[in-house]
Amino acid sequence: MAGNVSTLAHVAKHRQRRSLQDPQWLRVALIGLALLFVAIFLVVPLVAVFTEALRKGVGPYFAAVADPDARAAIRLTLLAAGIAVPLNLVFGLAASWAVAKFEFRGKALLIALIELPFAVSPVISGLVYVLLFGAQGWFGPYLGAGDHPWLGAWANAHDIQVIFAVPGIVLATVFVTFPFVARELIPLMQAQGKEEELAAITLGASGWQTFRRVTLPNVKWGLFYGVVLCNARAMGEFGAVSVVSGHIRGETNTIPLHVEILYNEFNIQAAFAVASLLTLLAFITLALKNLVEWRHRRTLEAAAAADIRQFVNSP
């Protein structure tokens, strides 16, 4: 998390002290070096996306974005994110409530396991679902292959397919975005403790009222922050979704997969036009992230200040 407010304070703090000032040539050299690095690795790729997307003008740009296959890909991406984000949001709230408000054995292990999907390669995240639901997988025979006397027949009758179909894409998306909300909420709720909730309960509020009126308002910015990051990953995921998708145009292609297909067909301009949508999503994500960090830090600092006052005022 970038601390813009406190960073400013620190810049000021360090500027006052002559002994801590780096010589002018060093400052210029380091700033130049940092800007050069950022320009080469971050700015140029961004500019390249939009230059390539608009290479043939505005008409072909919108044609590529409005293409029926592109629109189908956008719909599928919205659907996958629309299912994965709320599921992981509910999980994040449940996990952080349990971890932050109660003591139990194995808590550290639970926190470590929540972060596990970050350590797993996206390709492996997709692979494990193929192992479960693919034709050779554990549950595969029950899904459409018809081996099982009644489960297979039921799956056949209802035409249920997970891998190379929409459910697989949703499951892979849920897997890779699993930790985002929980990992924001857990430290936040732990820092806030449970005194306010205890007070509410003591005053006669029900558990649900306490959660809705006390806990949720306290963590709303952290929650929003987690949802923004979760959504960005859900809409942009490529590797995991690629393994389970089957790449059927207009049916099982998400936006990133559609970009890949266009690119591999040497339809470079259209690939970048669709990619520019994802780049805009990245810009919105970064803007919201910075906005939340700014607001969030102020609430956190206010909370810390209130804590100090409480401490000073107590006998």
Place this chain on the structure above:
Amino acid sequence: MRPPVSRRSVLPGFGLSLGFALAYLGLIILLPLAAAFVKTAGMTWADFWAAVTSPRVLASYRITFGASFLAALFNVPAGVVLAWVLVRYDFPGRRLVDALVDLPFALPTAVAGIALTAIYAKNGWFGQWLEPLGVKVAYTPLGVWVALTFIGLPFVVRTVQPVLEELEPELEEAAASLGATRAQTFRRVILPAIRPAIITGFALAFARAVGEYGSVVFISGNLPMFTEITPLLILTKLEQYDYRGATALAVVMLLGSFAMLLLIQLVQRSSTRRARA
């Protein structure tokens, strides 16, 4: 005999929230991961060993782990300079640069992949200048390194930045008043303070790079024995219906990432212990 009241929490919902969290974690994450290990357990040791040490697989380890290591290594000095500049200096556009550092987290990897390929291809903005100099980036291991450097860029910056912000200026003043030069102060005072953050950032960038797929597959060209990374090889085996071979490779990579996670935990624990002492 009733249990003492103070041992029980007044807050409700413990069973419900923990139960749901554990069930969801088990179904979505642990059961699928367990499937990979169970699938591999069905192989004989000889088959497993052959699957994870064939020449093509060994070549993929070399490029995956080698390029990831070099990319994370490059991100250490680059990340420290960026964090230093962002915390200590004020310059126009500082906040914009600060926000841009997170771009590799926010930009979908496929977009990064095709953008970097366009830049470094033979007729790209950088490629057209580099190729006459004999430097080929796209479709070579150097291209893999560029993609992994991009992906790992935020990690060292974001681990070192808060430590630099919290660093007491009094320490540096004391060093300066005792006659230390700026370089000596950096080496003897600042560097030891940020070293655990650097190691954590390096390890996170490395771990992320090893599993990376989307940004690499476009720029690498995917030539077996040359630029084919292990995650892509897993996908290739899967597409050839070699489920066991793919899963065996996945298990090797999973064990590697778990070891990295453990290492990161140990580094963080030892550094907090040292900070407390």
